[in-house]
Amino acid sequence: MSNLVYKLNPMPPKLPQDKLDRLAKLETATIGHFYHYGFAAPAIQPVLPGKVVAATVTTLAIPGLDSTLLHHCLSDVGPGYFMAVDRLGDTKYACWGGGVTRMASLMKLSGACVDGPHTDTAEVIEQDFPMWSRGPSPVTTRLYDTGGGFNVPVSIGGAAVLPGYAVLADESGVLFIAPEDLDEVLALGEEKTEKGRINEAKISDGTYLGEMSGASAMVQARSQK
Template sequence: MPDYRIAPMPEQLPAALVEKLQRVETATIGHSQHWGFMDRGIQPLLRGKRIAGAAVTLAIPGQDSTLLHHTLGLLRPGDILVVDRLGDDKHACWGGGVTVAAKAAGAIGGIVDGPCTDLTEIEDSDFPMWCRGMSPITTRLYNLGGTLNLPISCGNVPVKAGDVILADESGVLVLPRDEAEAIADAALARQERGERSQDRVKAGEKLGDLSGATKMVLDAIAAAKG
């Protein structure tokens, strides 16, 4: 018998936290944090998209997408489906039909640790997707089992159902729910400082002077001369 292990759907994020996270760039957090970022091989299929929400976690084996089809009927508005392909990098579990179903359920994005297919249909649906490129070889309904809303690995990062997902053009970040707001607040403050620095550079100041890099270089040269 196939082994299906299914846990309840996770609690969704408060609207205020989602709104705050949607103003945060993953690269801003990457200035000061080095954990939680998925492997950079997981890239966006659509440009100019940023999503934030709670992870619905799915693990399905190689050629099979039976549990994925079932999960599409459980998705809620605001969900982000994160799919562990259990090491498979050949079969595309996500294509045009899955995209239409996920969007109709109100999901705001999908993240697959493997390839997708039907790029044009995904683009036509304007549905944000992150994956490891494209493949013409697709999954079928083999009824092999899988897990839903249990811990998974995606992009070499552990993901639990309900974890916070922030994804944009630079990549995908996974955050613990109880740390997400503080991280977002710090990132927004950093972005504001960065915008002020850019304005000063546009006005004629030198980036090296503002960042302190020029002083470091000159001090090192002076110390070497001795």
């Protein structure tokens, strides 16, 4: 039987919850100081403010006008998973709307992002569902049965993503982390967060940012030449 139309792979194992709990205490912007992989394009923004999700990624790739596979595979997801939807280059047709949000909420999906638009913003807000997209669109997909892939390699805002990756999504954007990088990212992120707290306290106490960062010394050294 050919799998050229629908590529259906099993759900990836969940990442250890203790690591995801640690990840949820970090910020994507903090990790962005030292990690350069897996950041989705800034155009992919939160639909709801104040949401933070750290979870295991399940992936989906569906073509422009067709959301058949999305409707089908929502029955396979559940708590602890974050669905990353690759729209295969389409930025016009919204595959994710009120009905999909309601089903995702009932399945207790931790959150989702679409590399494309969503629709029915009011219903996403009503369901209080953590959602990231490229913005709203009134033009929606249909059930054309043209195909797609579930738990396949995808591209989300230029980031290469595999099922089973970790995700951290917050108000600054969406970051995907390969499992083999997660321990080091957590350690460096926690160290960077603590240093940030110390530096914030110094600034509040009157230390100038340029003095603390060394930028003022660099400018002064150049100015004296």
